[in-house]
Amino acid sequence: MAEVAPSVSGRAWTRPPMIASATLRWCILVGTIVYLIAAFITLDVNWQRIAQGWERGQRFLGGFAPPDFVTRGDAIFDGVLESLWMAFAATVVGIILSIPIGVGGARNLVPPPVYIVCRSFMAITRTLPEILVAILFVKLFGFGTFAGFVTLTFATIGYFGKLLAEDIEAANQAPLEAMRAAGASWLQRLNYAVQPLVMPRAIGIAIYRLDMNFRESAVIGIVGAGGIGATLNTAFDRYEFPSAAAILLVIIIIVLGSEYLSAFCRRLVR
Amino acid sequence: MSVQTTNGLREWQRYDSKQGLLRWTLWLLGVAVFVWCFQKISAGTEWSFVLDAPEQGADIFDRMIPPDWEYARVLGRPLWDTLNMATLGTMGAVIFAVPLAFMAAQNTTPSVRFARPFALFCIVASRSINSVIWALVLVMILGPGVLAGTIAIAFRSIGFIGKLLYEAIEETDHRPVDAIASTGASSGQIIAYGVVPQVTPVFAGIAVFRWDINIRESTILGLVGAGGLGLELNASIGNLDWSRVSVILLAIFATVIVSEWVSARIRKAVT
Numbered sequence: 001m002a003e004v005a006p007s008v009s010g011r012a013w014t015r016p017p018m019i020a021s022a023t024l025r026w027c028i029l030v031g032t033i034v035y036l037i038a039a040f041i042t043l044d045v046n047w048q049r050i051a052q053g054w055e056r057g058q059r060f061l062g063g064f065a066p067p068d069f070v071t072r073g074d075a076i077f078d079g080v081l082e083s084l085w086m087a088f089a090a091t092v093v094g095i096i097l098s099i100p101i102g103v104g105g106a107r108n109l110v111p112p113p114v115y116i117v118c119r120s121f122m123a124i125t126r127t128l129p130e131i132l133v134a135i136l137f138v139k140l141f142g143f144g145t146f147a148g149f150v151t152l153t154f155a156t157i158g159y160f161g162k163l164l165a166e167d168i169e170a171a172n173q174a175p176l177e178a179m180r181a182a183g184a185s186w187l188q189r190l191n192y193a194v195q196p197l198v199m200p201r202a203i204g205i206a207i208y209r210l211d212m213n214f215r216e217s218a219v220i221g222i223v224g225a226g227g228i229g230a231t232l233n234t235a236f237d238r239y240e241f242p243s244a245a246a247i248l249l250v251i252i253i254i255v256l257g258s259e260y261l262s263a264f265c266r267r268l269v270r
Numbered sequence: 271m272s273v274q275t276t277n278g279l280r281e282w283q284r285y286d287s288k289q290g291l292l293r294w295t296l297w298l299l300g301v302a303v304f305v306w307c308f309q310k311i312s313a314g315t316e317w318s319f320v321l322d323a324p325e326q327g328a329d330i331f332d333r334m335i336p337p338d339w340e341y342a343r344v345l346g347r348p349l350w351d352t353l354n355m356a357t358l359g360t361m362g363a364v365i366f367a368v369p370l371a372f373m374a375a376q377n378t379t380p381s382v383r384f385a386r387p388f389a390l391f392c393i394v395a396s397r398s399i400n401s402v403i404w405a406l407v408l409v410m411i412l413g414p415g416v417l418a419g420t421i422a423i424a425f426r427s428i429g430f431i432g433k434l435l436y437e438a439i440e441e442t443d444h445r446p447v448d449a450i451a452s453t454g455a456s457s458g459q460i461i462a463y464g465v466v467p468q469v470t471p472v473f474a475g476i477a478v479f480r481w482d483i484n485i486r487e488s489t490i491l492g493l494v495g496a497g498g499l500g501l502e503l504n505a506s507i508g509n510l511d512w513s514r515v516s517v518i519l520l521a522i523f524a525t526v527i528v529s530e531w532v533s534a535r536i537r538k539a540v541t
Binding site for chain 1: 284303308316320323326354358402406407413415416474487489493494519523526
């Protein structure tokens with residue numbers, strides 16, 4: 001079978017293209033090339049500055065060998081603890097506040113006006129990047145963990161509320177109908193027909209959000225909202241690269257640890 | 271669930287006494303930890319600053335309105351920079367994430383001993399550091415500007431795209447792969463004709479989803495010096511020019527909403 005007979009039509013098989021319309025395919029290709037050219041022209045790379053920065057970059061990488069956990073050990077320890085308090089308190093308060101809003105965002109439980117108000121509030125809190133919110137709250141409440149706590153609370157409301165609302169809408173509607181038929185009040189329906197169905201997943205989401213809040217706390221500290229991010233920013237400002245490397249490693253380790261822990265807890269709940 | 275008899279009446283209760291006790295203890299523990307956390311936060315808080323927040327807020331809001339619409343004309347270039355950071359960053363991430371994902375997936379990895387742990391480590395390291403922190407580091411090395419932001423976005427996205435893609439590769443149907451393998455195809459051909467067609471739609475969805483997230487992140491990277499709208503925002507906040515801040519906030523808000531809409535449309539089209 002060395003010689004393969006050509007197919008009947010005399011053409012070889014080719015893979016079907018991903019985009020069926022040839023015009024659209026070519027438009028996308030040409031558009032991408034034009035865009036890339038325009039983007040690269042405006043990129044504005046300052047080679048001189050990069051050459052200067054190169055030496056600094058090497059010193060930064062050198063900071064990892066070995067990282068310095070000791071010199072600013074107290075500050076790192078305090079920063080981590082601050083981040084943990086902030087993340088935990090914000091998760092708790094955020095979830096408490098997001099329950100009424102999440103329930104209000106479930107179409108099967110509330111009248112349409114309430115639904116629209118709650119949904120738009122959640123959309124706004126999710127659209128604004130956390131660091132922007134942090135800047136505003138730092139202006140309002142002053143530097144420190146309190147601003148960070150309020151920021152994370154705010155972000156938690158939008159995130160948890162939306163997932164809760166979607167869960168309630170997707171849950172089995174039969175118990176709700178049964179309770180209604182039995183003459184249960186709105187609160188009773190919520191407590192006995194909805195809450196048991198959404199609770200296991202809600203706990204999972206809560207644990208995941210705690211993990212997310214800790215990660216975010218490393219970032220919002222950069223704009224003055226306390227926590228490990230503030231420590232990191234200080235280390236960078238003082239060009240203390242070994243300490244900065246140590247802080248980065250601590251963040252990576254804690255993030256990884258909390259990710260595994262949260263995955264484990266969620267499996268336990270399920 | 272249990273039924274308890276009190277005064278000759280049988281009453282249904284959701285939890286029996288043992289379950290109830292356990293729940294009580296857990297709740298008590300949770301509340302105690304929360305109170306302790308809050309005390310720690312409140313100890314480090316200047317409450318007089320917090321209490322005058324409503325006045326401060328009203329003051330800032332007053333200065334934000336009316337927005338300085340003239341200023342919006344200057345925002346064209348920063349907006350373009352922001353879009354570029356997100357788009358080029360996503361493209362750069364894709365270039366590195368795709369090979370890493372194929373190295374990390376159990377069924378396509380060239381070697382389980384070396385390539386897989388290496389790829390997984392890269393994915394995890396990239397994912398656990400936020401793009402703002404990447405930008406902080408890169409601005410220090412490369413100097414302020416769009417390039418640092420683009421690379422920061424790319425570094426953060428490699429892990430995200432890599433992780434979702436390698437999970438998609440591991441979930442592919444093995445039957446087409448087996449069929450192609452049985453015709454004597456090389457491992458490269460197996461991947462190209464058996465695995466790739468299965469993950470292409472998922473991959474397109476992941477890339478567009480990440481692009482959408484990247485737009486949101488690139489609007490703020492300028493706060494640490496990486497160019498785009500965030501740089502203007504930082505300057506305006508620094509000058510306490512709140513009527514400009516409100517224009518930038520509106521621009522960020524609009525950009526994020528439009529990108530979310532575009533990404534939702536594309537994702538609906540490819541899947």
